[in-house]
Amino acid sequence: xxxxxxxxxxxxxxxxxxxxxxxxxxxxxxxxxxxxxxxxxxxxxxxxxxxxxxxxxxxxxxxxxxxxxxxxxxxxxxxxxxxxxxxxxxxxxxxxxxxxxxxxxxxxxxxxxxxxxxxxxxxxxxxxxxxxxxxxxxxxxxxxxxxxxxxxxxxxxxxxxxxxxxxxxxxxxxxxxxxxxxxxxxxxxxxxxxxxxxxxxxxxxxxxxxxxxxxxxxxxxxxxxxxxxxxxx
Amino acid sequence: xxxxxxxxxxxxxxxxxxxxxxxxxxxxxxxxxxxxxxxxxxxxxxxxxxxxxxxxxxxxxxxxxxxxxxxxxxxxxxxxxxxxxxxxxxxxxxxxxxxxxxxxxxxxxxxxxxxxxxxxxxxxxxxxxxxxxxxxxxxxxxxxxxxxxxxxxxxxxxxxxxxxxxxxxxxxxxxxxxxxxxxxxxxxxxxxxxxxxxxxxxxxxxxxxxxxxxxxxxxxxxxxxxxxxxxxxxxxxxxxxxxxxxxxxxxxxxxxxxxxxxxxxxxxxxxxxxxxxxxxxxxxxxxxxxxxxxxxxxxxxxxxxxxxxxxxxxxxxxxxxxxxxxxxxxxxxxxxxxxxxxxxxxxxxxxxxxxxxxxxxxxxxxxxxxxxxxxxxxxxxxxxxxxxxxxxxxxxxxxxxxxxxxxxxxxxxxxxxxxxxxxxxxxxxxxxxxxxxxxxxxxxxxxxxxxxxxxxxxxxxxxxxxxxxxxxxxxxxxxxxxxxxxxxxxxxxxxxxxxxxxxxxxxxxxxxxxxxxxxxxxxxxxxxxxxxxxxxxxxxxxxxxxxxxxxxxxxxxxxxxxxxxxxxxxxxxxxxxxxxxxxxxxxxxxxxxxxxxxxxxxxxxxxxxxxxxxxxxxxxxxxxxxxxxxxxxxxxxxxxxxxxxxxxxxxxxxxxxxxxxxxxxxxxxxxxxxxxxxxxxxxxxxxxxxxxxxxxxxxxxxxxxxxxxxxxxxxxxxxxxxxxxxxxxxxxxxxxxxxxxxxxxxx
Numbered sequence: 002x003x004x005x006x007x008x009x010x011x012x013x014x015x016x017x018x019x020x021x022x023x024x025x026x027x028x029x030x031x032x033x034x035x036x037x038x039x040x041x042x043x044x045x046x047x048x049x050x051x052x053x054x055x056x057x058x059x060x061x062x063x064x065x066x067x068x069x070x071x072x073x074x075x076x077x078x079x080x081x082x083x084x085x086x087x088x089x090x091x092x093x094x095x096x097x098x099x100x101x102x103x104x105x106x107x108x109x110x111x112x113x114x115x116x117x118x119x120x121x122x123x124x125x126x127x128x129x130x131x132x133x134x135x136x137x138x139x140x141x142x143x144x145x146x147x148x149x150x151x152x153x154x155x156x157x158x159x160x161x162x163x164x165x166x167x168x169x170x171x172x173x174x175x176x177x178x179x180x181x182x183x184x185x186x187x188x189x190x191x192x193x194x195x196x197x198x199x200x201x202x203x204x205x206x207x208x209x210x211x212x213x214x215x216x217x218x219x220x221x222x223x224x225x226x227x228x229x230x231x232x233x234x
Numbered sequence: 235x236x237x238x239x240x241x242x243x244x245x246x247x248x249x250x251x252x253x254x255x256x257x258x259x260x261x262x263x264x265x266x267x268x269x270x271x272x273x274x275x276x277x278x279x280x281x282x283x284x285x286x287x288x289x290x291x292x293x294x295x296x297x298x299x300x301x302x303x304x305x306x307x308x309x310x311x312x313x314x315x316x317x318x319x320x321x322x323x324x325x326x327x328x329x330x331x332x333x334x335x336x337x338x339x340x341x342x343x344x345x346x347x348x349x350x351x352x353x354x355x356x357x358x359x360x361x362x363x364x365x366x367x368x369x370x371x372x373x374x375x376x377x378x379x380x381x382x383x384x385x386x387x388x389x390x391x392x393x394x395x396x397x398x399x400x401x402x403x404x405x406x407x408x409x410x411x412x413x414x415x416x417x418x419x420x421x422x423x424x425x426x427x428x429x430x431x432x433x434x435x436x437x438x439x440x441x442x443x444x445x446x447x448x449x450x451x452x453x454x455x456x457x458x459x460x461x462x463x464x465x466x467x468x469x470x471x472x473x474x475x476x477x478x479x480x481x482x483x484x485x486x487x488x489x490x491x492x493x494x495x496x497x498x499x500x501x502x503x504x505x506x507x508x509x510x511x512x513x514x515x516x517x518x519x520x521x522x523x524x525x526x527x528x529x530x531x532x533x534x535x536x537x538x539x540x541x542x543x544x545x546x547x548x549x550x551x552x553x554x555x556x557x558x559x560x561x562x563x564x565x566x567x568x569x570x571x572x573x574x575x576x577x578x579x580x581x582x583x584x585x586x587x588x589x590x591x592x593x594x595x596x597x598x599x600x601x602x603x604x605x606x607x608x609x610x611x612x613x614x615x616x617x618x619x620x621x622x623x624x625x626x627x628x629x630x631x632x633x634x635x636x637x638x639x640x641x642x643x644x645x646x647x648x649x650x651x652x653x654x655x656x657x658x659x660x661x662x663x664x665x666x667x668x669x670x671x672x673x674x675x676x677x678x679x680x681x682x683x684x685x686x687x688x689x690x691x692x693x694x695x696x697x698x699x700x701x702x703x704x705x706x707x708x709x710x711x712x713x714x715x716x717x718x719x720x721x722x723x724x725x726x727x728x729x730x731x732x733x734x735x736x737x738x739x740x741x742x743x744x745x746x747x748x749x750x751x752x753x754x755x756x757x758x759x760x761x762x763x764x765x766x767x768x769x770x771x772x773x774x775x776x777x778x779x780x781x782x783x784x785x786x787x788x789x790x791x792x793x794x795x796x797x798x799x800x801x802x803x804x805x806x807x808x809x810x811x812x813x814x815x816x817x818x819x820x821x822x823x824x825x826x827x828x829x830x831x832x833x834x835x836x837x838x839x840x841x842x843x844x845x846x847x848x849x850x851x852x853x854x855x856x857x858x859x860x861x862x863x864x865x866x867x868x869x870x871x872x873x874x875x876x877x878x879x880x881x882x883x884x885x886x887x888x889x890x891x892x893x894x895x896x897x898x899x900x901x902x903x904x905x906x907x908x909x910x911x912x913x914x915x916x917x918x919x920x921x922x923x924x925x926x927x928x929x930x931x932x933x934x935x936x937x938x939x940x941x942x943x944x945x946x947x948x949x950x951x952x953x954x955x956x957x958x959x960x961x962x963x964x965x966x967x968x969x970x971x972x973x974x975x976x977x978x979x980x981x
Binding site for chain 2: 054056076077080081082083084085087089095097099100101104107108109110111112133155
């Protein structure tokens with residue numbers, strides 16, 4: 002198992018404002034699998050993603066990535082963990098506004114040990130002609146492709162996507178999902194995708210459904226629908 | 235609606251407590267600084283003015299060789315002029331100090347008592363308060379003067395000895411060696427009768443009726459059997475209103491500090507408010523979209539910073555007028571000058587400055603900023619759209635990523651950087667104002683000590699042509715030079731071109747309009763060799779024009795040196811005329827012939843007094859300036875770092891290490907501060923140096939404001955230290971925030 006989560010617990014606040022967000026989540030994702038985490042607002046899906054990404058602390062339990070426990074790592078070690086293993090894609094892109102497309106991607110290439118070829122990646126993501134543009138000069142889809150390129154340039158083993166199509170229209174969403182599918186195939190990248198969108202579950206290998214901080218449903222798709230054929234995006 | 239909205243205010247205050255506290259502190263300190271300095275000056279100026287009616291201050295005074303006959307006084311007072319004799323005699327106190335004894339005054343220059351009662355009994359005496367303090371005398375104590383025992387019955391001050399100078403030529407007040415006391419008429423008569431006649435000084439004080447000073451002087455000069463020794467008007471009397479004159483410099487420095495602080499308030503508040511509004515942009519957009527009116531939004535956003543500014547203004551004003559403000563600032567004036575305990579004054583403009591201006595600035599800046607923001611559409615605000623100019627779309631061809639990023643960051647943060655640097659200039663001006671005052675005073679002390687080569691200076695009351703053995707005789711005149719409306723003394727010293735001078739390094743050329751000018755005149759008025767200098771003889775109402783032929787490095791006051799023969803010819807004196815003698819050793823000249831004797835020690839002492847008196851203001855300016863600088867740096871850096879928080883968190887998520895984050899985001903700030911410091915120190919220094927001459931317009935002294943190199947290094951080092959401390963404080967705050975929180979906040 003590439004990603005192994007055991008009895009993960011996470012809470013926020015104290016006294017009256019105390020809230021337990023994850024109540025003992027246990028699951029796993031194989032290397033090269035695309036996994037969707039679904040759930041309503043407040044179900045704990047983004048918190049789970051943040052805990053796996055080392056962006057948030059864990060109360061108890063265990064998160065192992067490629068056999069390495071990340072619970073209890075110090076901030077500097079967590080930083081190295083993210084640097085060596087992870088790529089992030091956010092709903093609102095989080096591009097640096099005063100950097101061009103190419104420069105935004107260079108942020109992550111700068112710290113990668115074995116980065117992918119920049120020109121190849123730009124070509125794959127259809128960004129070659131936009132590489133010298135600033136984020137504000139791009140459409141939402143182009144911005145998200147730039148964010149994906151930035152996440153992929155490090156050639157990460159695990160890609161964490163938080164609502165990657167949440168801010169996009171249906172046609173652009175499809176383009177982005179096709180892209181993610183291609184990347185998964187081409188680079189064998191393990192992906193954890195948090196989404197509200199019910200259609201996306203059909204294109205991935207595994208689906209986890211959270212409710213009130215617990216796993217309510219967990220299954221693997223016997224047959225996957227290609228992203229290009231997804232409906233109701 | 236407003237009530238619900240305004241519930242956010244306390245929460246906002248709590249969430250941004252550090253920043254509001256910094257804003258509060260900056261305003262409190264700024265207002266305290268200005269009100270402390272200017273309030274203390276106003277206390278003395280207004281107090282002196284108001285006291286004139288109480289103490290019946292003279293319009294002038296004159297000394298004569300022998301007492302005026304009654305009929306002469308009768309003739310001089312027919313126009314309603316009041317003349318009262320203020321005869322005095324100098325006696326030796328039991329600790330060898332000199333005590334000038336006066337009879338109780340009747341209706342002019344009255345003693346204002348701080349404690350006790352006027353001298354009624356023969357064995358009672360009222361002592362001048364500072365002399366009493368220096369000699370540890372309290373009401374009820376006994377003290378022997380001229381061999382006669384007295385009981386101290388009162389302590390007080392008189393307007394004609396506001397500056398207790400032994401003579402008009404005395405370089406400074408020295409209450410250890412000289413003071414004045416007042417005894418009953420009968421006692422004074424008794425003292426006078428027991429002493430030889432020549433030791434009494436026949437001075438008369440007058441208050442003018444339907445005449446002028448000049449007419450009175452004229453009438454006196456034309457009176458038969460009257461030998462007029464001196465005639466000094468109220469304005470020309472160094473002993474009168476010394477304190478009020480002295481604090482003019484403090485007031486000017488305080489007012490300029492006030493203007494700087496005001497600019498600082500407006501500037502920092504606008505940066506503060508602008509930043510708050512930018513952070514709240516999407517909230518404003520949402521409220522605007524929900525139908526909240528512009529007026530309601532404005533009122534909501536104005537209320538908190540304005541209340542903070544108002545409270546800070548009130549606190550600063552209260553502190554400024556308290557014993558910690560005016561009380562501390564006035565102390566040096568009270569220690570040196572002999573003035574009554576004036577009632578506290580609260581000039582309206584200072585109260586307005588302290589209490590009204592800060593909230594008004596705050597409200598205005600808010601109004602303008604929010605109004606500008608609300609001119610955009612609600613959707614644009616909701617989307618948190620940035621104007622294109624914010625990002626300056628420059629394509630850079632830099633290969634090195636770190637350098638490329640740093641340059642991009644620099645371009646992006648250009649506005650914040652300029653803001654930060656401007657804030658540095660303004661606050662540095664307050665600090666440099668204080669340092670300049672210290673440097674000026676310490677230089678005046680040093681130059682006066684170093685450039686005074688003689689040990690004794692004798693000024694003759696009755697000019698002579700004989701020079702005592704061991705002395706260097708010369709002719710000295712005093713003219714005036716106009717400095718921004720103040721007539722400042724310029725000493726003209728005659729130098730024998732053949733013999734030269736042992737004490738003055740000047741080689742004047744022959745000629746009635748040729749003179750060597752001293753370095754102080756060059757520093758203050760920018761004169762150079764070949765320039766023409768106009769000096770005024772106020773008494774004779776005549777102007778003299780001199781051409782500067784050389785510059786002497788002598789820096790004691792304003793001085794010009796002339797060929798003594800040409801000088802005598804110019805002022806109509808006979809050959810061999812001298813009225814001053816300089817020497818290394820005491821010459822034993824008959825005191826009756828002398829107007830004054832000044833020793834080098836006295837000059838050293840008086841120069842040190844100048845520095846001592848300025849210490850409270852200097853310390854207040856520098857220390858308050860430093861604290862204000864730290865607070866402003868904190869507020870400005872908070873804005874700069876806030877703007878980088880998202881970026882820092884983002885690259886943290888990508889796995890950047892602290893060192894890499896520093897080099898990408900924070901080292902640029904260090905560069906801005908490092909380069910900014912190099913630019914702002916000379917800029918602030920240049921601005922204050924340009925303003926400085928007007929602060930000392932009423933003081934005849936050199937103006938060497940150059941700092942030694944280590945001052946600049948010290949200021950620069952302090953700037954970097956403050957930056958590092960503030961940066962550490964703010965960055966540690968960022969470090970405590972988890973990247974997840976930042977992302978959540980963003981979304």
